[in-house]
Amino acid sequence: MAASRIREGRAHRDRSRAPSEEEALGKWDWNCPETRRLFEEAFFGDEDYIRQDSEECQKFWSFFERLQRFQNLRTPRKEEKDPGRPQPGNPALADLPGAYDSRYRINLSVLGPDARGPRWPGRRLPPERVSEFRQALSHYLDFSQKQALGRLARLQRERAALPIFQYGNRILKTLKRHQVVVVAGDTGCGKSTQVPQYLLAAGFSHVACTQPRRIACVSLAKRVGFESLSQYGSQSDTDLYSDCLRSFWTCPHCGLHLPLTPLERMAHENTCPQAPRDGPPGPEEAAPEPQQKASALQRPYHCEACQQDFLFTPTEVLRHWRQHV
Numbered sequence: 637m638a639a640s641r642i643r644e645g646r647a648h649r650d651r652s653r654a655p656s657e658e659e660a661l662g663k664w665d666w667n668c669p670e671t672r673r674l675f676e677e678a679f680f681g682d683e684d685y686i687r688q689d690s691e692e693c694q695k696f697w698s699f700f701e702r703l704q705r706f707q708n709l710r711t712p713r714k715e716e717k718d719p720g721r722p723q724p725g726n727p728a729l730a731d732l733p734g735a736y737d738s739r740y741r742i743n744l745s746v747l748g749p750d751a752r753g754p755r756w757p758g759r760r761l762p763p764e765r766v767s768e769f770r771q772a773l774s775h776y777l778d779f780s781q782k783q784a785l786g787r788l789a790r791l792q793r794e795r796a797a798l799p800i801f802q803y804g805n806r807i808l809k810t811l812k813r814h815q816v817v818v819v820a821g822d823t824g825c826g827k828s829t830q831v832p833q834y835l836l837a838a839g840f841s842h843v844a845c846t847q848p849r850r851i852a853c854v855s856l857a858k859r860v861g862f863e864s865l866s867q868y869g870s871q872s873d874t875d876l877y878s879d880c881l882r883s884f885w886t887c888p889h890c891g892l893h894l895p896l897t898p899l900e901r902m903a904h905e906n907t908c909p910q911a912p913r914d915g916p917p918g919p920e921e922a923a924p925e926p927q928q929k930a931s932a933l934q935r936p937y938h939c940e941a942c943q944q945d946f947l948f949t950p951t952e953v954l955r956h957w958r959q960h961v
Contacts (some may be wrong), residue, residue, distance in 0.1 A: 664765060666704065672697065675769055678757050679746070685777065699776045742778040746770045791863060798826035804834045811835075829859050836864070 665671060680688040686696055748770065795801060800821060811817050821827050828845070835843045847853045885901050886893045889910040905911060 664762075666700070674757075674761065678761065678766075679769070679773065686773075696773070696776050699779065700772050703772055703775060738775075742774050744774065744777055744781070746773050746777070795826075795830065795863065798830060800826035800830050804830070807831065808834060808838050828856055829863065832860060833864055 676688040676693065680686045680690075680693055686692045748766070800819075807817065807819060819827055819831060828847070832843050832845055845853075845856070847856060884893060884895050887901075887904060887908060889905070889908045892904065892908075
């Protein structure tokens with residue numbers, strides 16, 4: 637009796653343990669973690685569109701499961717006669733396939749074993765399973781591409797519907813003639829999200845933005861990164877609205893090294909006892925390099941009338957000490 641219980645316990649442990657690589661290669665269960673790991677190592681490398689253990693990888697496997705269910709539920713077509721090869725009298729159709737397949741509508745392809753090199757880890761996988769996986773991956777990439785194109789078209793329509801859209805060129809032209817430009821508009825007109833994108837698209841190399849609260853900075857940074865499709869890198873992400881965040885900074889005059897915000901750095905430079913006050917500007921005050929001349933400081937002020945004089949003071953101080961900004 638005890639021996640039978642021991643055998644049952646061993647059998648239960650054998651069923652509950654993770655399958656080995658040989659077992660995964662033998663039974664080909666697409667839901668098996670080991671099977672999925674083998675395909676992820678073969679197709680989801682660091683240089684591929686989808687990376688292993690990423691969020692996009694999880695989305696692909698969800699799409700793969702739905703695709704399999706759809707293919708299983710699809711009614712089989714009736715047996716049709718093979719149309720055969722095109723007639724020799726029509727050479728333009730000589731290379732066309734005789735039967736239609738939905739993959740012919742996809743304008744991209746996934747590299748196979750021949751293009752990936754002799755050391756590709758997927759060479760030990762059966763060719764028919766590799767072909768099935770490549771076809772599913774091609775459908776997923778095509779589906780993602782169409783989704784991204786739809787989001788981009790919808791995003792462009794939403795941006796064109798904002799009230800500030802018709803003033804984009806006027807803002808840039810005014811900024812070229814004047815050192816400080818005040819943009820006033822109702823809430824939701826696109827001041828905070830669109831003006832930085834106009835400046836970056838026009839070639840301004842440095843755009844610093846401020847918001848009264850950190851949560852507003854983070855949310856606006858994500859929105860700008862989403863609308864710009866992250867084409868400006870980290871500058872259009874969390875760093876674009878990091879004026880309220882502290883980072884270590886060293887004063888060029890006294891060598892003070894403290895975590896300060898940009899406004900605190902400006903205040904310290906203006907009150908530093910070792911900073912030059914009279915005479916021509918020092919090396920730190922000299923005109924910037926040509927690549928830094930196309931810089932702008934865009935500060936959306938969210939304030940009441942009684943606070944405007946106080947909040948515009950940093951701009952006046954900045955104009956006095958940094959005339960090239």
